[in-house]
Every structure is written in C-alpha cells, then in structure tokens.
Amino acid sequence: MVFPPFVEGVFPDAGAAAALKDGYLIDCWWQESEVVAVKWLATVGVLVALVGAMVFRDAAAAYRTVPSPQKFTIRVLAGRGEEALPANIAVEPGVPVELTFVNSTREFHTFTVPGLRFSAVILPGRPSAPRVVHVTFTPRAYGVFRWYCVFCKEVHHDGPMGGMVYAIIQA
Numbered sequence: 001m002v003f004p005p006f007v008e009g010v011f012p013d014a015g016a017a018a019a020l021k022d023g024y025l026i027d028c029w030w031q032e033s034e035v036v037a038v039k040w041l042a043t044v045g046v047l048v049a050l051v052g053a054m055v056f057r058d059a060a061a062a063y064r065t066v067p068s069p070q071k072f073t074i075r076v077l078a079g080r081g082e083e084a085l086p087a088n089i090a091v092e093p094g095v096p097v098e099l100t101f102v103n104s105t106r107e108f109h110t111f112t113v114p115g116l117r118f119s120a121v122i123l124p125g126r127p128s129a130p131r132v133v134h135v136t137f138t139p140r141a142y143g144v145f146r147w148y149c150v151f152c153k154e155v156h157h158d159g160p161m162g163g164m165v166y167a168i169i170q171a
Helices: 029-065 150-155
Strands: 002-005 019-021 024-026 070-077 083-085 089-091 097-103 109-113 118-122 131-137 143-148 162-167
Touching (some): 070 089, 097 109, 109 150
Parallel strands (some): 070 097, 089 162
Antiparallel strands (some): 002 024, 070 083, 109 118
C-alpha cells in the first residue's frame, strides 16, 4: 500500500520497516516497484497519446488535401494531316492529370512534353475501331510547355501533331 505523502512524525504503521521514496511512505519492498511501474505506465500512456494524436492529425490532413485528378479526352483524328483535338489543355501543377486518348489512326503516336519530362505512347487504332489509351502524369512546374508527337515530328507520317500544356491555373 502506498500512503499519502509523508508528513514528519506521522507513520500509519509504526511497526513496519518504512522507507521514504519521492515523498511517499513505502512500507514493504514490492510497493517501491509498484510506484515505479505506475509512473512508467503513466509516461508510456502520455507518449502513446501524443504520438497517436500526431499520426491521426497528419493522416486527416493528408486525406483532406488529396486533389481530384484533372481529366481530359484527346481525340487523334486522320484527315488532311493527323491532328489531336483539343490540342491545348490548361492544368494545375501538382495535381494529377488523367488523359484519355482516342486514336482513330493506324499510326503510333506519342504525347511528349519535354519541359515536364513526360512522354507516353499512344497505340494505333482504326477509324472503325479507335484505340483508347489512358495515361496519368503530374506536372511539377508552372509554365507553358509544348507537347508533340515524336513520330509525327521525326517520321513525318502526315505532318506534325502537337499543342500546348498550360500549367498555370490554380483552383
């Protein structure tokens, strides 16, 4: 049993071998370890509560700040020269961009943005059965960036295809 803080001249059990530990009267050896254990458990409990509060706060903040991806559909069309419509897109830097390409040409194409260090291959399709290709990237810089098809630029299979990525908007 741990008694209240020691008051000089007052011993609850004068016959017991009593010792004074941190201002508490300890009347047998196991009570000292009991006091240490209670203090240790209280310290651990406080630490667990603090760490838990920080983890849940950070998790809640991360959950709230995950932005929805920006979605665009770009159609690759054959005709008098191959073209992509729309050719230009405006995006917010730091937010994922999901592009869906609908390629109705029989040619491979790319969506290459050197300024954003991104390139994706668009597989060929057919006018009667266009190929749908989904790509995702996250622009990490503000600015205006040219995109183009590497194959159209290098192979010149019906002319250049490209446009601009305007990474300038902010929600």
